[in-house]
Amino acid sequence: MTGAVSSELSRFSSAATCADLHLLTRQNSFRACDYDLAATLTSGQAFRWNARRDSWVGVTHGRWVRLQQQGEIIVAESALAQTDWQWLADYLQVAVNLETVLATFPCDEPMRAAIKACRGLRLLRQDPWECLASFVLSSTKQIGQIRQIVATLCERYGAPVAVPTDEPPPFAFPPPDRLAGLTETELRACKMGFRAPYLLATARLVKEGKCDLQQLSRLEIAEARAQLLALPGVGRKIADCVLLFACGFPAAFPLDVWVLRALRELYYKGNHPTVARLRTFSETHFGPNAGYAQQYLFHFIRTKSPKYIFS
DNA sequence: ACCCAGGCGCTTT
DNA sequence: AAAGCGCATGGG
Numbered sequence: 001m002t003g004a005v006s007s008e009l010s011r012f013s014s015a016a017t018c019a020d021l022h023l024l025t026r027q028n029s030f031r032a033c034d035y036d037l038a039a040t041l042t043s044g045q046a047f048r049w050n051a052r053r054d055s056w057v058g059v060t061h062g063r064w065v066r067l068q069q070q071g072e073i074i075v076a077e078s079a080l081a082q083t084d085w086q087w088l089a090d091y092l093q094v095a096v097n098l099e100t101v102l103a104t105f106p107c108d109e110p111m112r113a114a115i116k117a118c119r120g121l122r123l124l125r126q127d128p129w130e131c132l133a134s135f136v137l138s139s140t141k142q143i144g145q146i147r148q149i150v151a152t153l154c155e156r157y158g159a160p161v162a163v164p165t166d167e168p169p170p171f172a173f174p175p176p177d178r179l180a181g182l183t184e185t186e187l188r189a190c191k192m193g194f195r196a197p198y199l200l201a202t203a204r205l206v207k208e209g210k211c212d213l214q215q216l217s218r219l220e221i222a223e224a225r226a227q228l229l230a231l232p233g234v235g236r237k238i239a240d241c242v243l244l245f246a247c248g249f250p251a252a253f254p255l256d257v258w259v260l261r262a263l264r265e266l267y268y269k270g271n272h273p274t275v276a277r278l279r280t281f282s283e284t285h286f287g288p289n290a291g292y293a294q295q296y297l298f299h300f301i302r303t304k305s306p307k308y309i310f311s
Numbered sequence: 312a313c314c315c316a317g318g319c320g321c322t323t324t
Numbered sequence: 325a326a327a328g329c330g331c332a333t334g335g336g
Contacts, residue, residue: 044317139318145334146317193332198319235319256317276325298317 024081030074030089034098036120037069043299045124045245047134047147048154048173059154061087061127062172064163079162093125101250104287110266111293114300121299123292124245128213129206130173131246132228135238136199137192152190157182179203198233205231217247224249244291253282253290261308262301 041049041056049058055068065088066077076088089095098120105111137153138146150173157178158171179187180203187196205211211231216224224247228239236255243252253259255278263278264271273281286293302308 135317136319140316140331141318141333142316142335148334188332191333194319194330195332233319237318241317254317258317274326302317 022083024083025085026078026081028076028078028082028085028088030076030085030092030094031072032069032074032092032094033072034120035069035072035074035092035094035122036118037067037074039118039120039299040122040124041067043121043295044143044302045241045295046126047143047150057167059161059170059172060091062159062161063087064161064167064170067092077164079164079167090125093122096122098122101289101292104289105293105296106285106287108267110262111296113266114293114296117304118296118299121296123250123295125248126246127173128216128242128246129176132202132206132213132231132234132238132242133173133179133199135241136202136233137195138238138241139195139233149190149192153179153187153192156186156190176203176206180207195233201232202234213246216243217249221249221251225252240291244294250289250291253286253294255279255282256298258298258301259294262297265301265305266297 037056038051041058046058048060049056052066055066057064057066059065064079068075068077074092074094076085102115102119105115134146134150137149141149154171154173157174159174161170161172163169179199182200184196184200187200190196192199206213211227216227219227221243224243225236225239228234228242229236234242238254240252240254243249244254255275259282260275260278263281264273267281267285268278282290282294
């Protein structure tokens, strides 16, 4: 923690408890049982968190945040005093009882191994636009490269965000309106290559209200998915990422090359199931929180399998 | 010099 | 319907 925080009032509560008192704090603590913050922030669902010595620094909801896990407590520090920390509680999903989620997973050997290795891994609840735009940029890119593209995009076109002294200046994720006003050339200069026209067209459609991202969570999953699939550069995989990481559909199951790899190796060893077969399997085997299970398989195969050394 | 990387969209079988 | 291919860019 920096010295600037020391004079601030600190408290420990569920996020909204003290909002009525209009307490202004730059620091807040969240009870977070069964929460592995590091695994969660590095598991490829969000691309804007940077590791410090013993904390994580990022921008979400247009605010700079530093997070530090201290056992079953997550301590959050903001740049500006906050009266209400619900936005961060929602983002981190600290109110989710992980045990209840894990109890819905199938009781097979691969899931047991993934749970044992990744216990505490969580799903965040991200801003739909940032999530959508980030994953439009993700195709055939490694996570480190996605992070770099997103960082460049934010540095060039995001609004500056307040930070404590001695912190480098960060930027918010640029909203649809901002990107919609750019040219394809400007986007390509952020090194996103052939993804530039997709992002530009999608930003313009969202700006025009052709897809109301804020309303997706209120729809049936099939309808929400159909609306996302209508956007250029958004196929089944990216649509499911947005449904799972931003719209609160825990059954959405993004089938990417890593998860396909995991399913083949863990459930179909020696066979050669088609993608169609694996999709059917993913939709029938993992239950109401299939997306959570997917995240466990994804993180498990990438970080715990000796076959795949990964940065 | 190759080959691959958290896809998508379009064309060809 | 399934499979192939181009699309930028960067890293091993």
